[in-house]
Amino acid sequence: MIRHWRSRLPLSLQFGAIALLYVAAAAALAALLSKWMGEPWLVVLITAAVLAPLLVYHVQRAFAPMNSLFRALAGSVASYRDGDYSFGLSWQGRDELAELVASHNRLGEALREQRLALVQRELLLETMVQNTPVAMVLIDPGRHVVHANLAARKLLGEGRRLEGHTFEDLLAGAHDAVREAFQRGGDGMFTVGDEDEEDIYHLSRRQFRLNGRHHELVLLRVLTAELRRQEVQTWKKVIRVISHELNNSLAPIASLAHSGSELLRRGQYDKLPTALATIEDRARHLEGFIRDYARFAKLPAPRRTPIEWSRFVAQLRTQVEFTFDGKGSDGIARVDVAQLEQSLINLLKNAHESGSPPHEVALVLRRTPDAWRIDVLDRGTGMNEAVLANALLPFYSTKRNGTGLGLALAREIAEAHGGRIALLNRDGGGLCVTLVLPD
Structure with a gap:
């Protein structure tokens, strides 16, 4: 705390009063000395010699509170730099220095609040990180x-x-x-x-x-608990899908077997071939269903071999119908031919089952700087946002008799080759399924 009676006056008034006082004193002393001495220079010299020490004394007295204040300000700034914001300054006057002290104290208060907030935030972050x-x-x-x-x-x-x-x-x-x-x-x-x-x-x-x-x-x-929960949910879904498919096949088989025995008992042999053909059809469907699941579960690591795209596409067209413009077919890829063929057959069959006209189902092959891009295009109904978000998940299917493995198997094969698969609705209707396979 710095106290001085002069600090009650503004600085301009303090120095103005001192200046007027010494001007008046110098004039009075010079007039007095002029009566006794005739030389003006001697009067000025004596006046200065008498009043100069007093002027120095009063100026020092006037600056003493300000010097103390400036030292206190310098000390507080050094404390702020060291992170100590625990004190402030006091000035009793209403002059310009009072505004400086008030601003300095407001700065200290703001720094204290910021420091407290930072400390609380550091404690919170430390607690979160540690726990x-x-x-x-x-x-x-x-x-x-x-x-x-x-x-x-x-x-x-x-x-x-x-x-x-x-x-x-x-x-x-x-x-x-x-x-x-x-x-x-x-x-x-x-x-x-x-x-x-x-x-x-x-x-x-x-x-x-x-x-x-x-x-x-x-x-x-x-990730143990999270993966265990997902594993349980996956198994539940698998069991529901398998149970549903088994019931759909075994129930009519059991019913037709009972009907066949009744036809034999009654001697109605002419109707037996129809019942047996239906039993065979349902049994083969169930066999294919189980085979698809086994293929998905036991997908081996890809065995890459070089193959010409023209030969691969020609072989693929013998198994499923599609249009192809021939671009890019002069290149050679290193892929697992059997796996990629199975993946594209599934995608092309999905395209035909989407409601697309057969001539609108197309395969497009393009070369990128470090990969091959294969697009399977159709003009079917496409997919809504919910189906797009789940279509690549195993066992997810919107078809009544679908296994939900076609797209999942294609994704598994693409990722096993170090690539990726993406689905996108086309402008004007239809779907684009893109496979990207790196060299």
Whole structure:
């Protein structure tokens, strides 16, 4: 706190009053000395010698409160720079310095509030990071652990603090599956434990700059419970689909078998061939249904062999009808011929079953810089948003007798080749199914 009676006056009035006072004093002293001395220069010299020390004294007295205030301001700014916002300044006057002190105090209050908000936010973030089930490890450029939350300590350090340790030393003591996941590089999934007690993890690694230096953030997320729930839901769906298909085939088979026995008992042999043909048809449908499921479940890894597109397309046209403009057929692809053929047969049959005119079902082949693009086009009814979102999922079908495996199998084959599949409604009606297969 700085107090001085002059600070009650504005600075301009203070210095104006001092100046007027000394001008008047100098005039009076000069008039007095002029009566006794005739030399003007001697009068000026004596007047200056008498009043100058007094003027210096009063100026210093006038500047003393301001000097104290400026020192206090410099000290408070240094404290702010060091993160200390616990004090303010007081000035009793109503002059220009009072406005400066008030502005400085408002700045300090704003900084205190911001600092408090930052502290609360840091505490919240620290609590969230420490208690999240995702293991988080921050690694500096020297491969030392900068930060690790509780989940990371439990997974990699048996509960102890990991900060300061090299990440490679931690991996050396970790489970074999963890080390293998990091050796593969990039993101991925791995399993820790045996068949009875196993945990499934997803590994994610991100690079970024912190304080101008490269750092790596490692995230290890446990997916066991989530995948188990999805697995149960998938099995329930599979069981419902299989149960529905078995009932649709076995019920009429049982009924026709009973009817056949009645026809034999009555001697009505002329009607037996019809009943037996229907039983055979339903049995073959059920056989094909089970075979499709087995093919989807046991899809082997693709065996890539080179093949000319012209030969492949000609072979495909012997099994299903479609139009082809011939573009791109002079190239050679390395694919699993049997798998790609099965995938395209399913897609082309879907196109014919969409309500499209047969001549509007087309196959388009195009070369991209690093892949082959195959489009299967039709002019059927297309798909609404809900069907587009689920069409590639296994066992999802809008057909009454569909298995929901055609598009899912095509997706499985494309991804096994390192490619992808996409569905898009066409302008003017119809659907475009695109397969992208990298070289």
